[in-house]
Amino acid sequence: MDLDELVKRFQRKDVMAFEQLYGMYWENICGAIHVVVRDKYMAEEICQDVFTKVWHNAETYNPSKGRFFTWVLNIARNAAIDKVRSKSYKNQKKNLSADYFVGILNRADDIEEKDENPIDISALKAMVLDLKQKCLEIIEMLYFKGYTQKETSKQLDIPLGTVKTRNRSCISKLRENITVGWK
Amino acid sequence: MEVEKYIESGILELYVAGVLSEEENFEVYQNAQKYPEIKKEILAIEDAILKLTKSVSPQLMLPKGFEDIRVRIGERKATKVVQMPKEEKTNWAAYTGWAAAILLGLGLFWLYTQNNELKSDVKVVEEQNQVLEQQIFEARGSLANTEELLNDLRDKDVAVISLGGQEVSPESYAKAYWNKRENKVFIDAQGLPEPPDGMVYQVWSLKLDPLTPTSMGLLEEFETDDNKIFILNNPNESEAFGITLEPAGGSETPNLEQLYTLGAVSSS
Missing domain, CATH: 1.10.1740.10 (RNA polymerase sigma factor, region 2, helix turn helix motif)
Structure with missing residues (x-):
């Protein structure tokens, strides 16, 4: 349907x-x-x-x-x-830092050791591993934290228009990785 | 409108992220309706975000799933959920309750039997008391009798006659206490042997000149009489008393061969 x-x-x-x-x-x-x-x-x-x-x-x-x-x-x-x-x-959870999505890769090994959230991040890794840090940051802010365009620009100290274009290229890269990975 | 340029601007990614203003959203929505390429691009971006978010989904062995949602939105009552974990738990409260009930029951039963035992003990003691009371009553009666008897014998009008043993039984003796005023004779037969079966002692009032015996009565139930004192009526002008052994029921005239004791009334 x-x-x-x-x-x-x-x-x-x-x-x-x-x-x-x-x-x-x-x-x-x-x-x-x-x-x-x-x-x-x-x-x-x-x-x-x-x-x-x-x-x-x-x-x-x-x-x-x-x-x-x-x-x-x-x-x-x-x-x-x-x-x-x-x-x-x-x-x-006071010992956890404020970064969410970005940190998940860095923390992956740590997390698995603690057995706190043993999730299979291999799919995630395949999608985002070659993405630049600034891509991970902008994706986190826009999709997971729900920052507005303005908030993101302020947070990353980049012009408002750059948020839009940088995000576009980051998502494109993600889609590229997915297409490769899923085929 | 240059669709390609619009797509390249990156607005569609922000549209999927949900960070655009209301106006921008509406604009994208309208363009998507108008241009299939835009719609397609939106779906492709959304698909990438879906894959990304799915890759970080909590991997649960038993996700709660839509059944839980049904319960939450009130479409189904939580029947399934309630049943499962209950049985494994030991219901200590219930066990304790039952144990207490059983203990209470046992305690009540114990108290009941104890009470019954006490009741029967009390009954026994009461019966014993009755026996004792009876004995005391009897003893008192016996004492009263004895005192009365003693008074009778001490009466100044009583003449004491010793009856000595005769040929048949020389060791035998008896005493007669004769109250002339009341015409009563007390025979103390302590010194007579028990009569043989079918025989009875008979007491005689004697007149000596000529020798005329008159029966005063029988010493009935001699064996069972405790004090061996028998009270007989004697309206006679007796000069002597004699006791003979006669067949049961007594005789008209005394059998002098079986005369056990005899004593004369002193003339004084």
């Missing part, structure tokens, strides 16, 4: 349509949250919360404002960042 049609049915509170959408996106949404909170059980819990919220706020989605996945991703980012900023999270 066509995604647009599925989303319309979901917005009319069709549970079966919602189940299909969940099946399509739950791993991605949980992954995005996981990068931020760095605890797979915590990530799953927030992820389920996010989909519950998505169901209850179905009518607020409007296709003219963006992609359905983007809408869900935005809700997930907010939930994950809220969690990370919470007192309970800070008490629990």
Whole structure:
């Protein structure tokens, strides 16, 4: 079935349509949250919360404002960042630094040793290993942290327009790697 | 509109990231509807982001999945979830409760039997008390009798007559206490042997000149009488008392061959 049609049915509170959408996106949404909170059980819990919220706020989605996945991703980012900023999270994970996605590769070995989040990052490595640090940073900010263009430009100390073009080239590189890897 | 240039600007990547303004979003949306290349490019970018995010998904052995979502959105009650982990846990509260109940039951049963034992003990003691009371009552009665008897014998009007043993039984003796005023004779037969089966002692009042015996009565139940003192009526002007052994029921006239004791009333 066509995604647009599925989303319309979901917005009319069709549970079966919602189940299909969940099946399509739950791993991605949980992954995005996981990068931020760095605890797979915590990530799953927030992820389920996010989909519950998505169901209850179905009518607020409007296709003219963006992609359905983007809408869900935005809700997930907010939930994950809220969690990370919470007192309970800070008490629990105070030794972790503020970098999320960028650090995941650097920390990979460390993480596996601690057996805290033993995930298979081979796919991730294949996708991003030859990406430059500045690419990893900009992808993290825009897709995982939900920074605006302005915030990103300020954070990376680059002109506003450069955010757009640099991100474009970084994503292109990512797509290239994926195409190679998946073929 | 130069579609290629639009795509190269990088706005579509930001559109997928969801960081554009509302106006920009609407613009991209409209262009995507208009230009299939733009739509295709958006899908390609989204696909890359989907693969990237999927690669960092928490790899769980048993993801909660959509069943959990159904429960959360109220489409299904959490029946499955409740059942599983319960059985393995030892329900100490329940066990403790049962143990306490059993102990209480045993305790109550023990108390019940104890109480019954006490009750039967009390009953036994009560019975023993009754026996003792009876004995005391009897003893008191016996004492009263004895005192009464003693008073009777000490009466100043009582004449004491010793009855000595005769040929049949020289060791035998008896005493007669005669209250002339009340016409009563107390025979103390302590010194007589037990009569043989089918025989009974008979007491006689005697007039000596001529010898005239008058029966005063039998010493009935001689063996079982404790103090061997028998009270008989004697309205006669007796000069002597004699005791003979007679067949059960007594005789009209005394068998003098079986005269055990005899004593004369002193004239004074």
